[in-house]
Amino acid sequence: MVTIDLATLPVREANEQLRRIGAAGDDVELINPDARHHLGVGLTSPINVTVRGSAGYFCAGLSDSANFLVDRNVGWGVGDNMYQGSVVVKGNAGAIAGVAIRGGEVVIHGNMGSRSGQVMKAGTLLCAGNANFMAGYLMYGGRIIILGNSGEKVGEDMASGDIYVAGKVESLGSDATLIDLPRDEVDSIMEFLDRYEISFKGHFQKVVNAGKKLRYATSEQQMRSIPFFSFSGASDYWNAKVQEDIFIKAQIGRYRIRGYGGARELPHLSDLAFRKDLSSAGNDMGVLSRVAMKTEIGGINGANPLTLSMPVMVAPMSYGALSASTKRAIGMASTLSGIAENTGEGGMSDAQRDAAEQLIFQMLGGRLGWNIHDMQRANGLEIYISQGAKPGLGGQLMAKKVTPELAKIRGIPPGIDLRSPSRHPDILGADDLVIKVEELREATGYRLPVSVKLGAGRVRDDIKIAAKDGFDFVELDGMQGSTGAGSAEVLEYVGIPTLPAIIEAIEALEEIGARERIQIVLMGGLRDGVDAVKALCLGADAAAFGTSAIVAGGCIACMQCHVGQCVTGIATQDPEHEKRYKPGVESHNIHRFFESVRFQIAAITDGLGYTDVRQLSRDDLVAVTPEAAHITGLPYEPEYRDINPDLQMQAG
Amino acid sequence: MSVYDINRIKVPQAASGTEDHTGQTHFVPAPCQVACPVGTDAPSYIGYIWEGKLEEAFEAITSTNPFSSICGRVCDAPCEPACRRTSSDGAVQIRNLKRYVMDAVGHTYDLPAIEVSQSQTVAVVGSGPAGLVAAHDLAVAGYEVHVYEMTDRLGGMMIWGIPAFRLPPEIIQEDIDRLTTRCPGIKIHLNTELGKDVSLDELKSRHDAVLMTIGSWWGKSMQIPGEDDPRVVDGVGFLRRINNGERPQMPETVVVVGGGDVAMDACRAALRLPGCREVKVVYRRGPEEIPAREIELHHAVKEGIQFIYNTQQIAVEGNGDDLALQCVRTESGEPDEDGRRRPIVVANSEHTIDCGLVIAAVGQQSECDHLGDLGLMGGDRVATEWESMRTADPQVFAAGDGAFGGSTIVMAMSHGQRAAYYIKAFLEGRDDPLPYRTPYRTRRVEVAQDLQWEKNPLQEPKFFGIGDKPIEFPEIEATYDVNTARDEAARCYRCDAETGSADYSVGHREDLFSMARTNPNDQAKLKAMFDKRVRQRPDPFPDGRDATLDDITFLPANLSRLVIDPYREACKVSTDISGRLELDLPFFAAGFDAEASAVKDGLADGLRRAACGYLGVSPLGDGVPWLQLVSPGTSANPEAAAVVYVQGERFEPIDLAASTTQPRGMAVYASGALEDAIVYGLDSGFEFLVLCGNGDPRKSWPELAAPPDLTLIRDAITVLRKLKKEEAIDLIWYGGARSGTDAAKLIAMGCKAVVYGLPLALGMGASISHTGLEFAADYTVEERGEAAANLLKAHASEASMMARCTGKTQLHNLEPEDLRSITIATAAATGIPMPGTRAA
Secondary structure, eight states, X not given: OEEEETTTSOHHXXXXXXXXXXXXXXXXXXXXXXXXXXXXXXOOSOXXXXXXXOBOTTTTTTOOSOEEEESSOBOTTTTTTOOSSEEEESSOBOTTTTTTOEXXXXXXXXXXXXXXXTTOOEEEEEESSOBOSSTTTTOOSSEEEESSOOOTTBTTTOOSOEEEESSOOOOBOTTEEEEOOOHHHHHHHHHHHHHTTOOOOSOOEEEEXXXXXXXXXXXXXXXOOOOGGGGOSGGGTTOHHHHHHHHHHHHHSSOOEEOSSOSSOOOOGGGEEEXXXXXXXXXXXXXXXXXXXXXXXXOTTSSOOEEESSSEEEOOOOBTTBOXXXXXXXXXXXXXXXXXXEOGGGOOOXXXXXXXSSEEEEEOTTOTTXXXXXXXXXXXXXXXXXXXXXXXXXXXXXXXXXOHHHHHHHTSOTTSOEEOOSSOTTOSSHHHHHHHHHHHHHHTTTOSOEEEEEESSSHHHHHHHHHHTTOSEXXXXXXXXXXXXEEHHHHHHBSOOHHHHHHHHHHHHHHTTOGGGOEEEEESSOOXXXXXXXXXXXXXXXXXXXXXXXXXXXXXXXXOGGGSBXXXXXXXXXXXXXXXXXXXHHHHHHHHHHHHHHHHHHHHHHHTTOSBGGGOOGGGEEESSHHHHHHHOOOBOGGGOOOOHHHHHHHO | OOTTSHHHHSOOOOOTTOOSTTSOTTOOOOHHHHHSTTOOOHHHHHHHHHHTOHHXXXXXXXXXXXXXXXXXXXXXXXHHHHOTTHHHHOOOOHHHHHHXXXXXXXXXXXXXXXXXXXXXXXXXXXXSHHHHHXXXXXXXXXXXXXXXXXXXXXXXXXXXXXXXXTSOHHHHHHHHHHHHHHOTTEEXXXXXXXXXXXXXXXXXXXSSEEEEOOOOOEEOOOOOTTTTSTTEEEHHHHHHHHHTTOOOOOOSEEEEEOOSHHHXXXXXXXXXXXXXXXXXXXXSSOTTTOOSOHHHHHHHHHHTOEEEOXXXXXXXXXXXXXXXXXXXXXXXXXEOTTSSEEEEEOTTOOEEEEESEEEEOSOEEOOOHHHHHTTOEETTEEOOBTTTTBOSSTTEEEOSHHHHOSOOHHHHHHHHHHHHHHHHHHHTTOSSOOOOOOOOOOOOOOOOOOTXXXXXXXXXXXXXXXXXXGGGOOOSBOOOOHHHHHHHHHTOOOTTSOOSOSTTOHHHHHHHHHHTTXXXXXXHHHHHHHHHHTSOOOOSSOTTOOOOGGGEEEOOOSSSSOOOSSOSSOOBOOEEETTTEEESSSEEEEOOTTSOHHHHHHHHHHHHHHTOEEEESSOOOTTSOEEEEEOTTOOOOTTOSEEEEEOOSSOOOOOOTTOOSSOEEEXXXXXXXXXXXXXXXXXXXXXXXXXXXXXXXXXXXXXXSSOOOTHHHHHHHHHHHHTTOTTTSEEXXXXXOOSHHHHHHHHHTTOSEEEESHHHHHHTTEEEEXXXXXXXXXXXXXXXXXXXXXXXXXXXXXXXXXXXHTTOSBGGGOOGGGEEESSHHHHHHHOOOOSOOOOO
16 A cells, blocks of 8 residues: 655646556555545556545546545546446535446445536446435436435436436436336345445335437438528528428428538638739649648647648547548548548547547547547547537437447447537536646646637637636637538527637737637638638638548538438448448548648748748738628738639620 | 549630530539530439439430430440449449430430521531531531431441440431431431542532541451451451341351450350350450440350450461461550550460451551542541641541541540531631530539438349340340339439538539549649639628628637536527517417418417417417507407507507507517607507518518518617617517527517518418419318427527527527627628627
């Protein structure tokens, strides 16, 4: 038994020691914990840790196989995302005890706070006292045993799993129901209680999901998309798309869902022009060697940065929305082009990890596929707050795509219409976020950049919080971003376009003198190196491409991603359709797309007279539409508009 | 030509008469259309097939191709390998679909005849696909065209080269009849051979221009010892005999040398002839390199033809009755200039293949002593400049296999089109016309709404093989029936159709495809794409674009505001009007006063289900709260849930003598009446105002005319703010709300509830026509009721979702601060600011 005195050793060093001692197989005693946060976070050795006193937030969080005993109380999120092992708390636990656990056992001898067991996937959470409201909120699996009273709304929106309540069921949550308790389950509970030496006499009631909300009641009629040119402008107020929407909604009685990005035109980077004549730009391949493009992202606070061969990344897209083959192809392309790939929401597969040399691992509110082992093998960690296509809402994945394989990696029941939570269980505001960021850093030894994905809305405020909360970079996503499935109306009408997003971000950071404290990767409807350069001119550190890379890899933009039977094998989990996708071929197509982007970035930078992409500035740009001028503050100089010879011919 | 070559990026300027499409800048031809040498609008005809519009499909097919029936059977279909579905689960069967249309209507349907309108005439020598297509295009342009054909029938290699089991003679006749019917200006001279029956000089004196489409009529020799044995014949000569009706006795074993289309036809023809038991095809390269079309090869194998690859003939050995082909084996070497791997002879691999007949199908050539004497031949072809299709004689043009070597029917046809273009320019006296380019047109056919389009497997037509009586050369395969044709047509990706996304429109998508197919070292292509991408799009919000609800967006909650938890549909939408009208949903209906009772009954049913009221001159029925629209001179009905006095262009005080206890409101549709109405309403204790953005609410379907005038709400709020009475009277909006999102925006702008008119009608089966609105007759009252209730529920779910995205638990907590305008016009009309700034 090794003793660590937290009165003298900072938590960060204590955690490092814990990991070292754990690797050696010794047990540890932590004294003078003084309710510090993050004790034992990221510990993956099968050792016993005794905390002599109270622990703060996320005690034993992101751990696997270790056994913790806490003498007194714990704060929020005890056992957060634990894989295996156990945590025994002799006193009370704060909110979200056992949040997102994927196995193991969390035993609270006293009472536990609200939303305990939120988004848990497996394992057992036991509370010998009373639970506060919404225990088992959004749980996907595992069991919660409450020996006291349930608290209000127990099992709120649970998708699966079991909740056993010995005391009073104060009220049932939405889509939760009470059922009879099978005998063998009682035996199993009693065995569990015996093991933890908790004496109990009484009866249980069992709360499970009622199954009324897991699937949409009526399925939406599948329609192939309507061309955009038939519904823009005033003359077509009651256009075909409006009429189709009305027609379908009158059948299904709810909002429509579809995949892909917004349908209509928004002010965009293509409404800007360069100040210089670029007609002879890119006249030779030498631009690639004349322009310095190598970019490091994520290292400003001391983490190992992502090293990009050009200021370009792949935007986050999930395995789930996309097929495994597609994720593999994108990963391979990112490696070929020397840029970084991102897992998106759906967890990290070995194939993805192997394909992409640099891979960011994204954490969402549902903590789908999130785990310490994949964190440790990632090159960056990202907290998803929202995305440009559907900010303010969680992800959606229609049942057709929630296959057993996919459900396994996400830790959820197969075959449900998955509506991911719209926010994190443990991030209710900026202050919680700081603690969460710290937890991720603690769990990975401060080695990895931690970024935040933000859908553009109140960018001016959000970006200040992101900078203040210590993120290394932000992936800022304008409303032109796409998605695998989302409310059709949210796709069109929530958020602000990519163009004002970057303007507000830079302006806000400069207001508080924090421009150097965070890097910005801009995304949302970027399609080529021209867009990327404009993003850089406006102040972004890098640009990210999502849909464009998918299109380069064979997507035909039919906008049926949500249906799940993608004709090209991209947005599907159906093996018959997925086999249509050839990762070996498409990875090269995507790679060549990125190389075209590289050429364009180099050609413009060189054409503007620079030798380094970091020399680009907003002075290189003008606005060619009044809207773009209004949004960016760039001078409105329509005479800079390049004349499209085809259009000119038609006009003349 | 690769579909993704630089021409797809850097589109050459179109010549007069060949412009791409009629001014629709969105149109980007699909890869299949680009791959087709004659630019066939395949996506459109496929779309028409799905719609069952076969005559329209026929028009799309034949407009650039006078030999559509022929192509439906034997085109080598370069469109199919270009089809984007090829890499998924197999190309759309474009050729078979064409055949389906032509079989169905090709023999009955003629396009109107085109009379001669020009004084000049043109001679065309040879009536193969190049010659006849040129004749067609010139005749369509009004010229009289004289076709001189040395044999006794029209069609060239189409008739003499392709056996009847693949292309029955009546199919050829069908196309030729259609062509001659359509073009009475084409005069035919059969059995007229150049140099024998007519000289070039004669043609030049009779006509203003001459086109040589003399074909590649003669087989090349193998250039090996022993090939002068009478049991060695050339492939095209052999086919000519067969296609002339001969059915010669074959030896047991026939060897065909070569791997092209002639070899395929020759080997399959031989197999069907009497006496033949086996046919072997000897080809010097491997199966990867064989030039025969995949389907021909596949059919030949199915019929039992043996293929001997990597084997090269070196001599023919004839010994009395015995005949053998001496061969060596080869192996694949480095790729040569056409990308195919060069065969390399394997040492000591000599062997013989015994047979009774050798058919040499190793290439064709042109021969014409007459033109040779005139110095117009270059080697075995008519010396022709591709850029102008001219020969050394300024009055003489040439095209087709005879000018550019053996090719396919469709390629020869494109030569004919090209030649016709340059001949027209010549006849019009234009010396330096813009370079010819294949015209691409689209008929803008809607995408097939077939739920199985992603799933339908490739539909193979039934294959019969050699059949029961091979000697009669029965056709080898069937066409589709209606259902399989439709299933196959539904598979089309419709690469031509615009996508539903402005950011990833067809133009952008094709650029991204091209970028993904550009060699990173191909500077010219990279530069061409750069030049294209660096251009800006047209201004999407040009001057004069109205302010519209479309151009308003919500600001989502992220870090600075809490996202709503719980996330599911848990944002309240219920409200009340001044505490007197309780509303489960913040919606009313309006506009149905003049509709038939069946429609009104349906609406009443829906409103009852959704617990929503009706704003109208007359009540809708029991159980539906009625907001009575009262005109000057009429009086309030005590049955109404509320009375709404309609104001006109100018405010008129209301006679409140007969005042009721019902909640009272005013409907205002003219800005001139607004301020007075507000002041009066406040003074007189009115509970609400109905702001009518589309004019008089008593009219039927006022929303059809134009987008709503959003300034009304801005001005109402301004007045109320000025009076410091913002919460003192509730605002209800009527006009142009199409969705729950629109309603949420209007509520955020300051309204309490929203009235739906047109959307309910559309949801209940109405459609917009030139004359107004028409309700489908085949809806029951219950169906209409359910649709209306569903729509209201759906709109509530949308509105609540918008509120949740901004971090609200109650729809009515939305505020103007939750909105942004994305256009200047909308910002001006609504007072909602635009995002961004960086003010100078």
